[in-house]
Amino acid sequence: MPKIKVALIGVGNCASALVQGLQYYGNSKKEDEAIGLRHLVLGGFHPKDMQIVAAFDIDSRKVGKDLSKAIFAQPNNAPKIIDVSPSDVIVHKGPILDGVGEYIRNVIQISNQPETDVANILKESNAEIMLNLLPSGAVKASQFYAEQALGAGCAFVNATPTFIASDVAWAKRFEKAELPLVGDDLIDQVGATTLHKTLLKLLSLNGVRITETYQLDVGGGTESLDTLERTRDVKRAVKTKSVEATLPYKAEVVAGSMDYVDFLQNRRDSYFWIRGLYFSKTPMQIDLKLSTVDAPNAGSVLFDVIRAVKIALNKQMKGAIQPVCAYAFKHPPQMVPLETAETMFAEFIANNV
Numbered sequence: 001m002p003k004i005k006v007a008l009i010g011v012g013n014c015a016s017a018l019v020q021g022l023q024y025y026g027n028s029k030k031e032d033e034a035i036g037l038r039h040l041v042l043g044g045f046h047p048k049d050m051q052i053v054a055a056f057d058i059d060s061r062k063v064g065k066d067l068s069k070a071i072f073a074q075p076n077n078a079p080k081i082i083d084v085s086p087s088d089v090i091v092h093k094g095p096i097l098d099g100v101g102e103y104i105r106n107v108i109q110i111s112n113q114p115e116t117d118v119a120n121i122l123k124e125s126n127a128e129i130m131l132n133l134l135p136s137g138a139v140k141a142s143q144f145y146a147e148q149a150l151g152a153g154c155a156f157v158n159a160t161p162t163f164i165a166s167d168v169a170w171a172k173r174f175e176k177a178e179l180p181l182v183g184d185d186l187i188d189q190v191g192a193t194t195l196h197k198t199l200l201k202l203l204s205l206n207g208v209r210i211t212e213t214y215q216l217d218v219g220g221g222t223e224s225l226d227t228l229e230r231t232r233d234v235k236r237a238v239k240t241k242s243v244e245a246t247l248p249y250k251a252e253v254v255a256g257s258m259d260y261v262d263f264l265q266n267r268r269d270s271y272f273w274i275r276g277l278y279f280s281k282t283p284m285q286i287d288l289k290l291s292t293v294d295a296p297n298a299g300s301v302l303f304d305v306i307r308a309v310k311i312a313l314n315k316q317m318k319g320a321i322q323p324v325c326a327y328a329f330k331h332p333p334q335m336v337p338l339e340t341a342e343t344m345f346a347e348f349i350a351n352n353v
């Protein structure tokens with residue numbers, strides 16, 4: 001099986017979990033050995049079929065280093081689960097643009113290496129899929145890399161909340177370039193939003209009238225710090241809209257990131273509050289806390305997305321690939337119920353391999 005060649009944009013916590021995961025699951029032979037993965041094999045592809053061939057960052061502790069070392073450099077604080085073998089992929093310096101927000105300025109050490117020619121490196125490395133893992137506030141930088149993907153003929157996966165796959169103009173550009181595009185804002189494996197939606201759906205199906213609900217979280221990764229300054233509002237809007245869509249009626253809904261607590265490291269605590277009325281308007285309430293680690297929460301979904309995009313490439317699909325967007329992203333071009341997204345994705349895989 002030829003490798004799926006991926007270029008990483010941003011060697012932060014998510015990238016660390018992904019790269020460690022490739023090594024961690026690389027020798028898994030059976031589905032039941034691969035605890036924590038939704039699919040060991042998807043569309044015929046095993047994790048060992050995915051290969052990182054290029055990587056870009058701006059931090060001096062990562063630029064110029066082998067990817068296997070850069071993923072463990074500060075300020076990354078994703079847990080180390082495995083020693084990663086040298087990759088022969090040296091992290092290149094990309095343009096900074098709006099990659100560093102005010103709040104993370106003291107956390108990032110900007111490399112003084114010259115910027116590299118991104119499109120050229122993509123071509124030389126034979127990258128076929130670009131994975132955007134930039135900070136969520138890096139809108140211009142995300143758009144710059146989307147341009148580079150178009151220029152180098154790469155499919156584009158946008159894990160960040162910048163609207164690219166869900167933006168009609170960008171989707172048209174990828175369609176014209178005959179390249180697949182998926183996004184925006186990756187769904188976590190143990191996702192607070194998914195859990196929230198599932199609880200609301202269950203209660204609602206049972207005839208409970210939800211009156212008010214919130215889901216707020218605190219995290220300790222660099223991304224949480226950046227969110228505090230730049231993307232709290234957009235993240236709140238995306239999550240709230242997604243949660244509201246679960247209810248067939250109007251209720252008071254708030255969902256989104258709340259704060260940064262540095263000693264949490266890469267951990268995230270999500271708090272859920274649900275209040276409703278059941279038989280004869282009897283009140284009920286749920287008060288819940290979910291504790292996760294951020295970066296590994298992206299791993300299983302990213303494995304599925306990369307392999308699904310490879311399938312789309314093999315089938316010469318172009319533009320926003322709806323079944324993949326709906327399955328794996330919080331802000332797809334078209335929002336559909338969870339079960340519909342699951343069915344769309346399963347059919348997409350079954351019909352295209």
Ligand SMILES: NC(=O)c1ccc[n+]([C@@H]2O[C@H](COP(=O)([O-])OP(=O)(O)OC[C@H]3O[C@@H](n4cnc5c(N)ncnc54)[C@H](O)[C@@H]3O)[C@@H](O)[C@H]2O)c1
Nearest residue numbers: 010011012013014057094096099133135136160222223298
């Ligand atoms: N579970 C998850 O971790 C999860 C889930 C959904 C979405 N996401 C999204 O994934 C993205 C990455 O999250 P993370 O936790 O890895 O963030 P992070 O802050 O740990 O990593 C971002 C990396 O990008 C680098 N960077 C900044 N500007 C750059 C530029 N111009 N060019 C190249 N590199 C640059 C930083 O140095 C850093 O290494 C975020 O947008 C986040 O919202 C993550």
